[in-house]
Amino acid sequence: VTSFWCEHAWLGGDQVRAGVLVEVEGDSIVAVERAATSPAGATRLSGVTLPGLVNAHSHAFHRALRGRTHAGGGTFWTWREQMYALASRLDPDRYLALARATYAEMALAGITTVGEFHYLHHDTDGRAYVDANAMGSALAQAAADAGIRLTLLDTCYLHGGIDRPLEGVQPRFSDGSVAQWAERTAGLASTPLVRHGVAIHSIRAVTPIEAGQVAGVARARGQVVHAHVSEQPAENQVCLSAYGASPARVLADAGAVSERFTAVHATHLVTGDAAQLAPATVCLCPTTERDLADGIGPAAALTAAGARLCLGTDSHAVIDLLEEARGVELDERLGALRRGVHAPSALLRTATAGGAAALGWPEAGRIEAGSPADLVTIATTSVRLAGTPPEALLAGIVFAGTAGDVTHVMVGGRTIVSEGSHVSLDVPGELSRAIAAVWA
Ligand SMILES: [Zn+2]
Numbered sequence: 402v403t404s405f406w407c408e409h410a411w412l413g414g415d416q417v418r419a420g421v422l423v424e425v426e427g428d429s430i431v432a433v434e435r436a437a438t439s440p441a442g443a444t445r446l447s448g449v450t451l452p453g454l455v456n457a458h459s460h461a462f463h464r465a466l467r468g469r470t471h472a473g474g475g476t477f478w479t480w481r482e483q484m485y486a487l488a489s490r491l492d493p494d495r496y497l498a499l500a501r502a503t504y505a506e507m508a509l510a511g512i513t514t515v516g517e518f519h520y521l522h523h524d525t526d527g528r529a530y531v532d533a534n535a536m537g538s539a540l541a542q543a544a545a546d547a548g549i550r551l552t553l554l555d556t557c558y559l560h561g562g563i564d565r566p567l568e569g570v571q572p573r574f575s576d577g578s579v580a581q582w583a584e585r586t587a588g589l590a591s592t593p594l595v596r597h598g599v600a601i602h603s604i605r606a607v608t609p610i611e612a613g614q615v616a617g618v619a620r621a622r623g624q625v626v627h628a629h630v631s632e633q634p635a636e637n638q639v640c641l642s643a644y645g646a647s648p649a650r651v652l653a654d655a656g657a658v659s660e661r662f663t664a665v666h667a668t669h670l671v672t673g674d675a676a677q678l679a680p681a682t683v684c685l686c687p688t689t690e691r692d693l694a695d696g697i698g699p700a701a702a703l704t705a706a707g708a709r710l711c712l713g714t715d716s717h718a719v720i721d722l723l724e725e726a727r728g729v730e731l732d733e734r735l736g737a738l739r740r741g742v743h744a745p746s747a748l749l750r751t752a753t754a755g756g757a758a759a760l761g762w763p764e765a766g767r768i769e770a771g772s773p774a775d776l777v778t779i780a781t782t783s784v785r786l787a788g789t790p791p792e793a794l795l796a797g798i799v800f801a802g803t804a805g806d807v808t809h810v811m812v813g814g815r816t817i818v819s820e821g822s823h824v825s826l827d828v829p830g831e832l833s834r835a836i837a838a839v840w841a
Contacts, residue, residue: 406440745799
């Protein structure tokens with residue numbers, strides 16, 4: 402048993418607790434106790450220790466777009482052309498290097514589990530690689546090298562739009578049919594740090610019948626299923642004119658919405674959609690949604706309907722789960738002219754247990770006996786948090802803390818970030834080299 406003494410720790414309530422001893426055996430927490438001072442032999446964690454943060458929606462390769470797509474005008478759709486140009490440049494080796502660097506940046510930000518919405522699974526000519534899961538294996542290796550948990554959400558993507566063929570780079574995303582997608586993804590093995598789920602890219606890329614089939618595969622395998630839902634008004638319009646209903650309604654009618662379903666974005670919901678998504682989780686990605694001028698998702702209406710929330714950094718415009726968490730509340734304030742809809746503890750739950758459950762790790766995201774030993778420690782001595790009294794630390798971290806305040810990160814009992822540095826990777830160097838190689 403290894404002991405960690407937390408100066409402060411968040412155990413799920415409205416405030417942090419002072420003096421918490423966390424005992425770890427193997428990869429799990431076995432005991433959590435009060436201890437006013439650090440016992441002999443315990444590792445001291447100064448600051449506030451939280452459960453590991455969970456990034457429930459990532460496209461790792463988008464990290465190579467950072468800085469290149471934010472200035473000037475354009476729309477989601479012109480951004481997508483830039484993203485497609487990047488997607489045409491990746492092979493398994495380049496993707497491994499880029500994803501390893503991106504996941505290591507996540508580790509430095511206190512993210513201990515990532516959900517990778519993975520659709521770049523075929524070669525540039527649309528054919529399967531000799532190892533049909535070479536790209537997925539690269540992502541699993543990348544997560545292992547960075548030291549974080551991965552849920553690989555292997556994505557079914559079959560059409561270039563409703564009644565539109567695949568074009569340009571899109572054949573890379575397609576297996577040709579649900580049956581072939583299911584066959585390719587059938588044999589993917591889990592490890593202690595990797596689990597598998599599935600994704601329906603969107604109602605643009607999969608028909609309602611196919612969406613129902615993908616959800617059926619997930620059900621049979623006992624896996625979670627994610628889908629992009631109503632990110633853009635144009636998606637709603639084509640869906641409405643083709644199927645006479647909104648994307649949320651179409652997916653619900655197809656049998657895809659359940660307690661194992663996560664709707665990503667759910668920004669442009671129409672009347673009745675929140676009720677359709679009530680059994681499910683909604684993944685908000687505020688920093689991406691604001692970057693792409695997508696809009697503000699109706700988080701309060703969704704939670705009022707009963708839906709759970711989680712968070713994703715999606716396009717990696719920034720990688721900072723605290724920024725995503727406060728974005729949910731602060732965007733709501735700007736949209737509704739009302740403060741205090743989402744409490745700091747609720748926002749931290751979306752950043753931890755909410756995401757863990759959505760990614761098929763229901764035992765994770767909390768500091769208690771039986772949970773995986775995934776811990777992140779936030780320094781309270783930075784200029785951002787210095788002077789915050791103990792009773793305000795939770796709100797201080799959520800509303801003013803940043804990824805740069807993360808000092809110590811543990812995944813499954815193994816330290817991967819110490820004193821703000823990754824224990825085995827030069828993360829800025831890895832990012833520079835991987836991104837330069839992609840654009841060379
Ligand atoms: Zn996405």
